[in-house]
Amino acid sequence: MANRDVVAGVDIGNSTTEAVLMRVRDGHCDFLSYAMIPTTGVKGTRENKTGVIAALKQGAKDAGLSLSDIDEVLINEATPVISELSTDVISQTTIIGSVMIGHNPDTPGGNGIGVGYTHDVKSLHLCNKTDDYIAVVDASVDFEEAAKLINRAFDDGISVTGIICKKDDGVLIANRLSVTLPIVDEVMQIEKIPFGKLAAVEVASESGTIKVLSNPYGIAGIFKLTPEETKSVIPISKSLIGLRSGVVINNDEGGVKTQEIPVGNIYIYGTGGDFSVPVSQGADKITETVLKSGDIFDIAGEKNTNTGNSFERIKRRMADLTGQMADSIKISDLSATDTLAPMKVSGGLANEYAMESVVMLSSMVKTSHLPMKQIADVVTDEIGVNVSIMGKEADNAIIGALTTSGADTPLAILDLGGGSTDAALMDQQGNIKSVHTAGAGEMVTTIIDLELALSDRDTAELIKRYPLARVETFNMLRFEDQTVKFTKEQLPPELYKRVVILTEDKMIPIRKKNLTMEQIAVIRKEAKRKVFVQNALKALTKIAPDGNLRNIQFVVMVGGSALDFEVPDLINEALSKYNIVAGRGNVLGKFGPRAAVAAGLVLGQYSKQIRLGGESI
Numbered sequence: 001m002a003n004r005d006v007v008a009g010v011d012i013g014n015s016t017t018e019a020v021l022m023r024v025r026d027g028h029c030d031f032l033s034y035a036m037i038p039t040t041g042v043k044g045t046r047e048n049k050t051g052v053i054a055a056l057k058q059g060a061k062d063a064g065l066s067l068s069d070i071d072e073v074l075i076n077e078a079t080p081v082i083s084e085l086s087t088d089v090i091s092q093t094t095i096i097g098s099v100m101i102g103h104n105p106d107t108p109g110g111n112g113i114g115v116g117y118t119h120d121v122k123s124l125h126l127c128n129k130t131d132d133y134i135a136v137v138d139a140s141v142d143f144e145e146a147a148k149l150i151n152r153a154f155d156d157g158i159s160v161t162g163i164i165c166k167k168d169d170g171v172l173i174a175n176r177l178s179v180t181l182p183i184v185d186e187v188m189q190i191e192k193i194p195f196g197k198l199a200a201v202e203v204a205s206e207s208g209t210i211k212v213l214s215n216p217y218g219i220a221g222i223f224k225l226t227p228e229e230t231k232s233v234i235p236i237s238k239s240l241i242g243l244r245s246g247v248v249i250n251n252d253e254g255g256v257k258t259q260e261i262p263v264g265n266i267y268i269y270g271t272g273g274d275f276s277v278p279v280s281q282g283a284d285k286i287t288e289t290v291l292k293s294g295d296i297f298d299i300a301g302e303k304n305t306n307t308g309n310s311f312e313r314i315k316r317r318m319a320d321l322t323g324q325m326a327d328s329i330k331i332s333d334l335s336a337t338d339t340l341a342p343m344k345v346s347g348g349l350a351n352e353y354a355m356e357s358v359v360m361l362s363s364m365v366k367t368s369h370l371p372m373k374q375i376a377d378v379v380t381d382e383i384g385v386n387v388s389i390m391g392k393e394a395d396n397a398i399i400g401a402l403t404t405s406g407a408d409t410p411l412a413i414l415d416l417g418g419g420s421t422d423a424a425l426m427d428q429q430g431n432i433k434s435v436h437t438a439g440a441g442e443m444v445t446t447i448i449d450l451e452l453a454l455s456d457r458d459t460a461e462l463i464k465r466y467p468l469a470r471v472e473t474f475n476m477l478r479f480e481d482q483t484v485k486f487t488k489e490q491l492p493p494e495l496y497k498r499v500v501i502l503t504e505d506k507m508i509p510i511r512k513k514n515l516t517m518e519q520i521a522v523i524r525k526e527a528k529r530k531v532f533v534q535n536a537l538k539a540l541t542k543i544a545p546d547g548n549l550r551n552i553q554f555v556v557m558v559g560g561s562a563l564d565f566e567v568p569d570l571i572n573e574a575l576s577k578y579n580i581v582a583g584r585g586n587v588l589g590k591f592g593p594r595a596a597v598a599a600g601l602v603l604g605q606y607s608k609q610i611r612l613g614g615e616s617i
């Protein structure tokens with residue numbers, strides 16, 4: 001190579017593609033520029049080239065150069081992590097017969113709780129005057145007519161205590177009644193509601209949640225249930241927690257049950273032996289088995305089960321994307337997390353869902369060297385620069401991390417990324433040992449999205465990154481630590497009583513109702529703990545001298561998730577038991593935890609100060 005060449009290191013991550021440009025001469029590397037672009041396509045596939053070229057262009061521009069001034073490009077060996085997130089349900093709520101459970105229409109009417117016998121609104125006049133009734137309004141009756149029929153029943157001395165209706169008419173009916181009644185609307189399959197059964201309808205006041213039906217003893221009190229029967233309504237009450245309205249019908253022919261469904265076994269083949277573990281035993285058992293397996297050659301699932309299909313899907317997808325045979329795609333690590341996800345309740349009447357236990361699986365996929373070569377070749381073709389593939393991410397990340405002032409060998413790092421949590425250790429001789437474990441920031445975002453039932457990844461990502469507050473009055477904010485702040489300017493009225501995400505410059509209201517600031521904060525923190533603390537311990541144990549964490553004193557944290565406002569603290573808390581202190585890196589003295597792999601690619605190759613050994617695991 002010439003004496004004053006421009007070399008670019010490009011780190012293709014699951015989330016981000018980062019480029020560092022340096023001018024290289026006589027064993028010295030001078031920093032020129034840094035660029036960051038979202039990764040295009042699945043990491044480790046041909047589509048990555050668009051992001052790589054965009055990052056190089058940006059880097060060249062910032063360095064006052066053009067693309068053709070770059071003499072060499074070094075890219076990392078990219079190992080993708082694919083998460084199959086919500087398929088492995090281990091419990092499922094099924095409604096038999098026609099008991100309706102939790103239902104959360106946007107605009108129920110009235111409020112309070114009503115208990116009575118279900119009765120068609122059209123024949124309310126036939127009711128006796130001693131019992132209480134719940135009026136059932138199907139699609140053939142409009143809101144004017146329904147209100148008229150119910151008001152007439154009142155006049156006749158018939159006691160109507162609540163209303164269930166098919167259309168979104170709750171508020172319209174409520175406004176036309178002479179008495180306030182709880183009304184649950186948007187009950188899609190109202191035809192399935194049996195008449196003459198005792199039922200309870202509950203609607204909470206605005207911004208509140210129902211209290212009676214979400215408590216099994218509340219339901220037991222209403223329907224005079226035996227202790228045995230009370231047990232059987234636990235799934236009903238559980239699915240009503242946090243909702244604004246709900247209906248429970250005591251249909252002796254029906255019932256609700258939560259059953260475990262077979263989801264199959266996971267088969268792990270590793271240096272430690274071949275193991276099998278049922279997914280239904282949950283994340284801890286799966287993690288334990290993964291650890292026992294040593295270095296993993298491959299992972300598969302039991303044929304014709306959710307699990308088997310899920311691993312097959314991952315392999316087939318990667319095979320399609322890289323043009324390889326599915327047989328040659330191997331899974332080299334698996335991370336499992338217990339979580340809750342909203343699942344449609346089968347047999348429900350209003351598209352109800354219940355929060356079910358699921359195991360989220362994140363798999364690290366190992367393809368052959370071929371796809372990386374394809375990426376290198378297309379980039380070479382497009383920009384006419386030699387592209388070489390230079391070793392593992394973690395090996396480069398540790399070299400990058402060494403540029404943090406004060407850092408010296410022996411050094412351990414954690415690279416907390418989007419798809420994977422990697423760890424590496426460099427001894428005083430410069431020998432590196434590194435590991436790659438599945439599961440990181442993207443998994444955290446997915447857990448937040450699922451457990452809060454947001455179906456909105458962008459909001460989940462914001463919840464992960466920023467703290468919350470509650471707008472209590474037009475000029476008062478309450479923060480997560482319960483401190484309050486009075487604002488000089490009036491807060492926008494649409495934020496009133498809402499939980500907001502506090503970004504650097506904005507307050508973003510969380511649209512989904514019925515979520516308290518405290519609930520969201522607990523789920524957010526737990527998601528981070530489940531993914532990052534578990535993976536940090538697992539990865540560091542694998543690289544620690546003699547497999548003993550106590551042989552590590554200091555860990556430098558790099559990667560996008562090291563920017564998180566809670567993750568470094570949670571990791572430190574867990575590591576403090578082993579007398580390890582973890583601190584955020586500051587790559588090249590200015591990029592914080594970013595750019596470690598990209599900078600490490602160039603430094604590892606061309607800087608004389610940093611020696612490179614060979615060993616890796």
Ligand code: ADP
Nearest residue numbers: 013014015016417418419441442559560561564
């Ligand atoms: P990869 O190398 O896998 O592409 P990165 O090191 O770029 O990953 O990190 C990406 C992850 O970092 C994403 O999950 C993203 O949500 C997370 N992240 C980025 N910035 C922040 C931040 N300020 N707070 C918390 N997480 C962040």
Ligand code: MG
Nearest residue numbers: 013417418559
């Ligand atoms: Mg990375």
